[in-house]
Amino acid sequence: MDDFLREFISKKWKIGKLTFTFLDALLAVCITGTGIFLRLPVINYTVTGPEKIGAIVLEYLLAVLCGAVVRCCTGSRNRAFLTYAILVIYPTVAANGALWNVNAVYYVIFFFAGLYLYLKGRRIPGTLSILAGVGIALYRMRQTRLAMSAAHPASLTEGWPNFFEIIPKDAFVDLFDKVFVLLLAGVLLTMVYCFVEKKVRMTQELTVQLFFFLSVLIPYFAPYMPAWAGYTADIAALIYFMQRKERFYIPILHLIVSYSAYAYAINGATKLPMVVYSVILLGILINTGVDIYKEVNR
Amino acid sequence: MDQVIKKRGKMRLDRTDFLYLAAITVIGLAIRLILRIVTTDDWVMYWDPWISDLKEMGFSYLATDRYDYTPTFVYILWVISKLPVNPMTAYKGLHIILDFVAAAVMGKIAWKLTGSKTKSVAVYGLMLMVPTIWANSALWAQCDIIFMTFLLLCFYYFFEDRPCLAMFFYGMSFVFKLQTLFIFPFLVILWVNKKVQLKHFLWIPALYALSIIPAWIAGRPLMELINIYMAQGAQDVWSLSIKWPNIYQIIGNQFFLLEYASSGTWLILGILMILMYAMAQKRYRITNEFIVQMALFFAILTPWFLPHMHERYGCVADILAIIYALMNIKKFYFPLLHILISFNCYMAYLGHLGWDEPPIYYGVWAFAELGLLILAGIDVWNYMRNPENQLPAQGKEAA
Numbered sequence: 001m002d003d004f005l006r007e008f009i010s011k012k013w014k015i016g017k018l019t020f021t022f023l024d025a026l027l028a029v030c031i032t033g034t035g036i037f038l039r040l041p042v043i044n045y046t047v048t049g050p051e052k053i054g055a056i057v058l059e060y061l062l063a064v065l066c067g068a069v070v071r072c073c074t075g076s077r078n079r080a081f082l083t084y085a086i087l088v089i090y091p092t093v094a095a096n097g098a099l100w101n102v103n104a105v106y107y108v109i110f111f112f113a114g115l116y117l118y119l120k121g122r123r124i125p126g127t128l129s130i131l132a133g134v135g136i137a138l139y140r141m142r143q144t145r146l147a148m149s150a151a152h153p154a155s156l157t158e159g160w161p162n163f164f165e166i167i168p169k170d171a172f173v174d175l176f177d178k179v180f181v182l183l184l185a186g187v188l189l190t191m192v193y194c195f196v197e198k199k200v201r202m203t204q205e206l207t208v209q210l211f212f213f214l215s216v217l218i219p220y221f222a223p224y225m226p227a228w229a230g231y232t233a234d235i236a237a238l239i240y241f242m243q244r245k246e247r248f249y250i251p252i253l254h255l256i257v258s259y260s261a262y263a264y265a266i267n268g269a270t271k272l273p274m275v276v277y278s279v280i281l282l283g284i285l286i287n288t289g290v291d292i293y294k295e296v297n298r
Numbered sequence: 299m300d301q302v303i304k305k306r307g308k309m310r311l312d313r314t315d316f317l318y319l320a321a322i323t324v325i326g327l328a329i330r331l332i333l334r335i336v337t338t339d340d341w342v343m344y345w346d347p348w349i350s351d352l353k354e355m356g357f358s359y360l361a362t363d364r365y366d367y368t369p370t371f372v373y374i375l376w377v378i379s380k381l382p383v384n385p386m387t388a389y390k391g392l393h394i395i396l397d398f399v400a401a402a403v404m405g406k407i408a409w410k411l412t413g414s415k416t417k418s419v420a421v422y423g424l425m426l427m428v429p430t431i432w433a434n435s436a437l438w439a440q441c442d443i444i445f446m447t448f449l450l451l452c453f454y455y456f457f458e459d460r461p462c463l464a465m466f467f468y469g470m471s472f473v474f475k476l477q478t479l480f481i482f483p484f485l486v487i488l489w490v491n492k493k494v495q496l497k498h499f500l501w502i503p504a505l506y507a508l509s510i511i512p513a514w515i516a517g518r519p520l521m522e523l524i525n526i527y528m529a530q531g532a533q534d535v536w537s538l539s540i541k542w543p544n545i546y547q548i549i550g551n552q553f554f555l556l557e558y559a560s561s562g563t564w565l566i567l568g569i570l571m572i573l574m575y576a577m578a579q580k581r582y583r584i585t586n587e588f589i590v591q592m593a594l595f596f597a598i599l600t601p602w603f604l605p606h607m608h609e610r611y612g613c614v615a616d617i618l619a620i621i622y623a624l625m626n627i628k629k630f631y632f633p634l635l636h637i638l639i640s641f642n643c644y645m646a647y648l649g650h651l652g653w654d655e656p657p658i659y660y661g662v663w664a665f666a667e668l669g670l671l672i673l674a675g676i677d678v679w680n681y682m683r684n685p686e687n688q689l690p691a692q693g694k695e696a697a
Contacts, residue, residue, distance in 0.1 A: 166657055167642060171649035172437075175336065179329050179432075186325045186427040190420050193318040197416040275657040286634070293627070 027085060035060070035088035039098035046101035055103035059094070062109050063087035065116060066235055070242045072119045073204040079242045092234045092258045100266065104231045107136035111232050115211050119204055145224050156180075159227030159265040161257060161277035162220045177223040184221045188214075198296065206295050208243050212236040213288045216254075220281055227265035230258035240288075250287070253280055309409050315419050323398070326426030330394045330436035334387065338648065341439040345375065345389060352379035361517030366530050368506075369513035369523065370473045371441060386439065393435035396443040401425035403450040404617070408624050410457045411586060421624060429641040430616050438648060442613050445475035450617060453593070457586050461494045462501075469501035473509040476527045480600040480614055483570050484592040490578045491689075493589075534606055535559060541646045542607035543639060543663035559605045566603035570596075577682065581689040587625050588681050594618040594632070595674040602664075602671055609643035612667075616640050629677075636670060639663050 009022045039056060046052070063084045071080035087093060096102050110133030118126030148158055154173040156164035163180075172179075200206070215236045219229035237251035257277040264270045311319070352359045352375055359365075365372050378388045405422035408414070425431065434440045448471035455464035468485070471478045488494045510523040522529075538546035538558055546558070582588065597615035601607045619632040642663060646656045656663075681687055 166638070167645040168649035168651065168656065171645060172336070175332055178332050182325050182329045182332075183427055183429070186322055186329075186423060189318065189321055189325070190423045190427075193314070193423070194416060194420055196314055197419075273657070279658075286631070290630075 055097040160225035160229035165278040322423035333436040465498035469505035547660035612640040
């Protein structure tokens with residue numbers, strides 16, 4: 001009986017092109033269920049309506065999509081499946097929709113759809129998808145800012161521990177909000193210039209690295225970033241880790257930063273000062289920047 | 299690591315370069331135009347009244363002791379007072395123009411050192427984005443970009459192996475700001491190693507003497523003009539560190555104010571003497587990298603021990619760190635961290651923190667600065683220890 005069960009759980013099944021073991025199927029069912037049960041205890045913290053339910057469904061779709069991204073850039077079925085499994089129970093993803101009703105997944109899914117299309121060689125639809133995501137994100141953030149600005153004094157960050165946590169975040173707010181957007185534009189332009197001049201070939205690995213780098217860099221210097229501004233980077237960090245196992249600490253650190261930002265926004269306090277998280281993010285940014293530099297010059 | 303001085307041809311720019319340069323110039327300008335409207339305490343307390351007095355009294359204002367900057371800077375204010383535009387716009391406009399000049403010089407330095415067109419063009423752009431550069435001129439209405447531009451030219455001509463011209467620009471830098479002296483010991487080491495001649499040093503007193511003549515003719519006593527930097531040093535003595543993260547931010551900057559101010563000055567003089575003595579024991583190959591290493595080391599070291607250092611006194615190290623990273627990309631963290639430290643200090647002042655600590659305490663920044671100092675010191679030490687970089691001593695040569 002023991003041997004039968006041992007063989008049963010590792011026996012490969014094939015349905016169409018899909019090959020899987022009983023263990024795979026078991027984990028898929030269990031983790032999907034766990035994702036639901038993880039969300040249920042906190043779902044009543046905010047109003048549950050069609051938007052939230054839709055967001056939770058999209059979170060599952062996002063997990064599948066990210067699995068496909070990992071499959072595409074690593075070729076590993078196991079890593080792709082693990083990505084799905086981890087994302088289904090990813091704390092910031094679950095909390096963003098079920099607990100907080102922010103539902104950032106409505107635009108974040110466009111970023112990852114864009115990344116997937118880009119990796120598949122469909123660059124124009126990929127770029128359009130990312131631009132659509134940016135458009136929705138800007139609209140949502142503007143809405144949130146308008147709602148929050150009535151209740152809070154002016155600050156360059158709305159909860160994301162970025163560069164403005166290091167410098168006083170309430171100085172020159174109405175000037176620095178424009179200056180730092182321009183500064184960011186200047187840095188991005190310089191990056192594009194260097195890539196064009198060096199005729200850098202965009203490999204799949206480099207694409208994922210750049211995607212992650214930009215998802216950390218932009219909220220780090222952009223003004224008025226909300227506490228969930230690290231949502232995209234949280235997921236991108238996981239994909240980055242799936243691609244480079246030695247960078248295991250990056251998704252862990254980013255997740256800690258991200259969830260601490262959530263905690264600060266929801267509870268009004270964290271155990272560590274927010275500036276500590278800003279320094280951690282700076283470290284992640286430098287680490288990834290060095291990786292990209294090495295990749296480009298390889 | 300050998301930096302053979304090469305004569306490089308003209309840089310040939312293509313359409314992509316021009317597009318990038320145009321776009322980054324517009325972005326750099328836009329940042330500065332947004333910030334130009336800010337009126338800071340320095341403007342209200344110093345430059346504005348000085349310009350008003352210059353408008354009223356004309357050149358005879360130079361005879362008074364109402365200004366504690368070198369006369370050269372006041373001549374610029376005198377010109378501004380004559381212009382038919384808003385004085386603050388004219389003042390900031392001049393410094394903003396110099397930001398772009400400094401960025402262009404930095405681009406030329408990059409071309410000289412690396413021969414890479416991409417690096418040269420990109421460094422021009424990044425220099426315009428450096429927060430301590432735009433915050434100094436466009437936001438704060440400070441004038442450090444003047445002496446920094448001359449200092450950059452000084453380094454450019456050292457890299458061109460034209461020490462006389464380099465020392466001329468060092469002298470020009472000195473007539474605007476005393477901070478130029480932070481890196482003076484590296485010139486002594488260059489002299490020991492025959493890169494500079496004693497006569498080149500004459501530019502410093504000669505240019506200073508020339509610069510004070512108009513003010514002397516206007517009527518200000520000669521001794522006052524000669525001692526203007528001494529008088530400057532006697533001000534702002536209310537704290538051992540005026541928001542610069544140095545040793546006093548670790549041991550406490552509010553105790554033994556008078557005693558430590560004096561002792562601290564002697565301490566750094568002693569340290570510099572010991573270092574110069576040790577570094578002058580042997581002869582070294584003077585490469586561009588060694589020049590920048592040494593200058594950067596002294597630019598961090600001196601304000602780390604000198605009392606009464608202001609928030610902006612890391613600006614020399616800021617630009618040297620950029621050049622250092624240009625030469626050796628593995629040292630990218632020098633400009634990154636140093637500019638972060640510097641900008642944090644800027645914001646502590648501009649954000650009106652007063653006696654409050656910034657989000658990351660000055661003490662933490664002081665340790666970070668110490669870390670950079672040690673790393674720069676190790677780089678200099680390793681260079682000197684490398685037998686390939688050592689030359690036979692003069693005595694042995696004669697034998």
